Amino acid sequence: MTNSTFPTSYKDPVYAAADTAASDAAGIPQGLLQSVRTAGEKSNANQVSSAGATTPYQFTADTRARLKQKYGIDVTASPQAAALGAAYLLKEGIQRTGSAAGAVTQYIGGTDPANWGGQTRAYTNRVMSAFTGQGGQDTPQASPQPQAPAQLPSAASYGLDPSVVGLGGAPTQTPVAPVASQTPVAPGAGVNAQIVADYNAGRLSPSDMDAVDARVKSGNIQIDPSQLQRPQASQAAPQPKTIGPKTLAAIQAGTLAPQDLKTVQDGIANGTLVMPQAQSNGPQSGSQPQQPDNPPGGLQGSTATDANGVPLNQNPVTAAQNGSTLSDVAERGAGGVLGSLLDIASAGGRLVGATDFANQAHSARQQLDAKMAADTNGSMAGKVAGVVGGALPYVASGGATIPGAVAGGAVAGAVPSIAADKSTGTVARDAAFGAGAGFAGGVAGKYAGQAISALAENPTIAAGINKARQMFGGAPAKADSIAAAGGVADADTAAAIAAQSGNTPGGLASKLESAPAPNTPGYTPSAAELAGDSSVTALQKASTDMHPQVAANASADQDAAISAALKKGDAPDAGMPANPQATEQAAQAVANRADELKAQGQQELPPVSAQTAQALQTPQFDAPIKLARKMAADEGSDVFAIHDAAKQQAAADTLKQIIGTPEDLEAMKSARGAQAADDFLSANQGLPVSTPGLASILKRPSIVDAIGSANRAALDEGAQPIISGGNISGAGLQRIKSLIDQDLSQAAMSGASSDVRTLTKLKQDYLGVLDNAIPDYAAARDAYAKASGPIDAMQAVQSRLYSAVDPASGEVSPAKLINAINSIKGEQMKPGIRPADKVPQPTLDALAQLASHLQNKNDLTGLPAEGQEYLRRALASSDNHAAAHDQFKQVLNSGSPSYSELHGSHAQVASAVDSAVKSQYGLKQAEDLIDEARTPAELRSLNKLLPTMEAADQAKAIGLRQQKARDLAMAHVIDTNKNSRGGTSFDRKNFSVAVKNYGKYMNPDDASQFQAVSSDLDRQTTAYAKTGKIGGSDTTQRIGSVRRFANNLGSAFKDAAVQQMLYGASGMALGGPIGAAGGMAVGAISTALQRTISQKVSAISTENAAKLLSNGKMLAAALRNYESIAARREFIQGLSKKVGLTGGIAAGNAFTSRSTP
Structure with a gap:
């Protein structure tokens, strides 16, 4: 774990400053270390990997120990120490590999290539993309210029392209430090690593090895001599290298430096270099049968027939609706043939030293381009015709990148014109005849003439030869008979063009007419894209292989059109940014006014009346009144x-x-007592005991007891007994009544209900006697x-x-x-x-x-104004009290003008200001969110904020999101790969993802723009660029096209006798270096060798054959048994027959890729 001096986030500015200082101290390019930290590792200081790697630079324990021992750097001490340690690791990697990319690869994957897998490549790509995106350049540092350098073998002698090692006038740059001898070389490794690998593998000639030794000894090449191990004499002879397409393009254009051209010529002469060859497209087992009536060249005739041999109705105008004419189709088709022939002638001339002739052929090609541009209208049908015609010379001659036979024929055909010092036009014309028809001027011999004349039977190639005659004057007499086939009608030429795609002219026209126009301004659909035909796709693939720079430039033009279409104009004015503080000032003014109105209102309000209080006594006021009491x-x-x-x-x-x-x-009580005394004073008279009804009552036990008690009480008081002389006194009568009441009360209290009844009856009888006796x-x-x-x-x-x-x-x-x-x-x-x-x-x-x-x-009866204000605030605190609030506002409004204003006009102002405050705060949140957004999900989260904003602020937020969506989409579609002009190479998949993820958030114009580009990219095909597909998978396209051309074109290449005439005879006709290359390296294999190869293939099981074809390393090892390209191709074809057509195609493509650096 790291100590507390390390900021947790790997994005902390502390690390950026440490990276800058460490890069200066170690002497590595600025930005490389930062890219490793932020794009490669992306690890916080508190993260520890499964391997125990720590710090944002992810040092393992072994690496930490080595850095401390070697440099005295404790990478766990501080961010500065960690950055310095990482910088020295990158410096070591640059010294070993000669490049930043190689250093990054070893930083993550170590120095053993066996440990480099997909993760290592992805890591290197991420880091280098970030590094170059910030302006960094991964170029080897040039060593000081030597005073008298010994000649170093040209990189072309290794089969490298001039553009890779600086040929064509640019000085060769070398790494500044020795490199380790490792094979394979790390991605991005410099030339020194390649020299060590080729030196030790025996791929250099003895003279080349001597030159390397001399420059190492003089110090002009920074290589540790101990890394160079010269193979023993008993080792196998160096295997020939195939000349790369860029080297051939430089030869073709005349830009290859003289010394480099001589290196190529010497390499061809001594067998260390060979001409490149493409994979045969001959039919394998299971393909369609050969058409027996096809000419030896394998092409169909000029007139298409149905199944019964009846000529089909030829449509002389192809795709008229698209502005094409018959002449446009014929011109473009013939011009495509002639252009390819002139390119071949130019390259062939330079290979045999005919520089003037090569320059003239190159000049003729430029004239042709200008004339074709002026004479044709650029129709869609013409575009297809041009691609088909341009690919035919290569396909018809076997698929070679620069077929030795055709190049040889071109030079042979031009010999008489060169000897006679004829004009450029004549030389170019004769070169075209020689390349296409094999006019050898009596030099090539009858076999060459017969073999190559078979090609001239193809009406489209013949039309190209005839085009040369039209452009540059009449043809030589001996060429007339061969080129006469070129004098076919335009309709036949159009039919031949269509036939190459397996269509009638009308059928091809229908495809072109239905092809949708491009959506992107300036975007030019390719022939394959327009035709939607697998055969045209295959031909365009062949054309692309033959002219890689042209194809690269065309792709760059498409990228430029896309870039222009996507060019971001001035962003719409989003207005002022969010300013919540300004709205808060207005809100404060509103609040101040509200306080004034409430204070005035409390002076005006009367206490709550009983009637109002009664109206407020409903359940909806229970909670607000309780809250108002708490607030107070x-x-x-x-x-x-x-x-x-x-x-x-x-x-x-x-x-x-x-x-x-x-x-x-x-x-x-006092009043009652006084009144009772007055009343009974007059009634205080006794009664005779004999009064009717009284005597019987006085005899009752209860009365007897009562009288006894009364007498005793009277005697106690010193009074006379209540009965005296046969009379009972008035006080006695009252005393008896009181005693009866007392007994009755006691009986009632005790619950004696029977006694209560008895005593009640007694009392009633007694009172009745008194009422009757005393009025x-x-x-x-x-x-x-x-x-x-x-x-x-x-x-x-x-x-x-x-x-x-x-x-x-x-x-x-x-x-x-x-x-x-x-x-x-x-x-x-x-x-x-x-x-x-x-x-x-x-x-x-x-x-x-x-x-x-x-x-x-x-x-609330009588509640004063202050209490009413508390209740108003409680009601306003929640929308749940809205109904009660409205009711109480009416009470306040009726009692106070100030409250009426508060709830009326002022409330409207307050609502508007409150809405503005919330909206501004929402907009500020939206601005921050959009600024930090990096994913579609983060853009989508804006939807939660939009309801809080007013319409104008919503529009601003949406506008900002639209701009951000476009920026994120652009970042997604700008690929790190660069096209031939250094611009962005756009990719279909990235566009599709960008449209899906970000289109919904863009403004309609941007979304439409991106969708348009995406639609155009979807129609691209692997035949000419990028990633698209037509009519199914790539494999299906390739199989379909190979089968069709196997029937139409493959017989000339498949037939061993024709192979011998095409390759061997041309080589013998020319003699010298081209003879060695054409006759030996690319010529037909012997019958004995073919038989040997067949026996070896027969001994291999189908399963093992499939393994060989699917494993590049195993196949490369097996192919080392054969020196010639023809023998290797025969071996691959044999394996292909065992595993089927698809495996053969894949192996052929892989073989072509390995044979063409």
């Missing part, structure tokens, strides 16, 4: 406490009004009873409500009040005469109403 308490306001205290005081006053006070009770007693008793009722009721209530009132605060408890009510009602339900019976129902109802009032906390 939290803010230190006692407005609700004061309101509650006033409510309690009112309740206490109401309770006094209902049940009276203890003083009231005493006053009522004023009934009225007096009634007055006393009436005075006692309210007293009894008040006493009953007050005795039970004593605990319901807090004696200190006077607060009335609604719960205790309800308990008292229930107690009175319970008492009333019991039997007997009780004081509670005297409490009237209205009193109980009034008490119940008071209890209900006290229980209702939401009764």
